[in-house]
Amino acid sequence: MSRLANVFTFGGIDERPSRLRRLMGMSLGLIYLFYPVSEVIDGTVSGARAVWWMGALAAFVAVYLAVVLGPRDLDHHPRWMFPLLGVVTTMAAVFPLIFRSPSWLTLLVYMVVVYAMGLQPRRALLGIAAMAGLVLAEGKVMGADDGTVWALVLQIITLGVLFVSVRNTRVLVVQLRQAQSEVARLAATEERLRIARDLHDLLGHSLSLIVLKSELARRLGEQGSKKAAGEVADIESVARQALAQVREAVSEYRRRRLSEEIDGARSALGAADVALTVRTRGTPLPEDLDGLFAWAVREATTNVVRHSGATRCEIDVSYGEEGAVLEIADNGGGAYEPGNGLTGLGERVRAAGGSLKVEAGKHGFRVRVAVPPPLDRTAEVIADRLGQ
DSSP states (O other), rough: HHHHHBBBBBTSSSSSOOHHHHHHHHHGGGGGHHHHHHHHTTTTHHHHHHHHHHHHHHHHHHHHHHHHHHHHOTTTTTHHHHHHHHHHHHHHHHHHHHHHGGGGGGGHHHHHHHHHHBBBHHHHHHHHHHHHHHHHHHHHHHHHOOHHHHHHHHHHHHHHHHHHHHHHHHHHHHHHHHHHHHHHHHHHHHHHHHHHHHHHHHHHHHHHHHHHHHHHHHHHHTTTTTTTHHHHHHHHHHHHHHHHHHHHHHHHHHHHHHHHHHHHHHHHHHHHHHHEEEEEEEEEHHHHHHHHHHHHHHHHHHHHIIIOOOOOOEEEEEEEEEEEEEEEEEEEEOOOOHHHHHHHHHHHHHHHOEEEEEEETEEEEEEEEEEEOOOHHHHHHHHHHHHO
């Protein structure tokens, strides 16, 4: 079974299109059947020969579609797909000789598509070369026009190379997606290991100390010593310190950076067909303002995606002597319903000593967060200006 899968990989690609989509795509190629059918329509072929003619065409189309639309999972249906490919190849090669008409040579074009999409590249190229050789040989046997024969050979080579490239591209895209998933999985695993190491470092010493002091307090208590109360107080102090360290660590894990939120906003807005422009001015933000602006970007862009119907969004960040300012604006309809997100953002901004302004109207939706510089920094700025 594994050897057959290495030879015939018509379904060796994940995320395949549905059978309906495949049928629609392949139906466009049935235009080549116009050439043999036209000979029946214009009366060149008639009577019993026309019946055999159309019956053979119908049989070829049925087997061809069975190969194209058949099960793609070779682990379940590998054995009968390959013989079916042999049957349709034989029909495409033999029918032109049976009916002695150059119009039947177009069946070999269909085989090129099947080979290109179904076989490994090296075997597919061999199949394409074989079909081109058959066109030349059978065309010569039937005395077909050289121009027609060479035109078919050119189409076979062109389509063959094109579909081999298409299949290789699809394989590469799937492999890339699998690699991205693996990278994300490894990153998540590494993050879990980092958190586990951090928590072990934070709690290992504290919990060991708590255990030791608890045992000592128990023994002192059994002896009726007054020192037991002091040991219990130490246990309480160590436990509180450990709790504070854990809270600080968890808060650090949950903190989002402004750059990360902008990257996330770019991805979310791009999925919603909203073009994002980002402008930054001034010096880097302090850590507390970076986290605050990250929260603001998250809430504002969420509103853009959900409510505004915008096609363009702008994020402007500036930080300098006058303080820090963040503006997020879009050109949507300005639909805005006050919710917990922006309400919570306003509370955070006011706690940082800043102000939040939200505007919604026919010209779009705008969020402006302004945080003045700290008092000591303001005094320095005033002193510098007075000194000038």
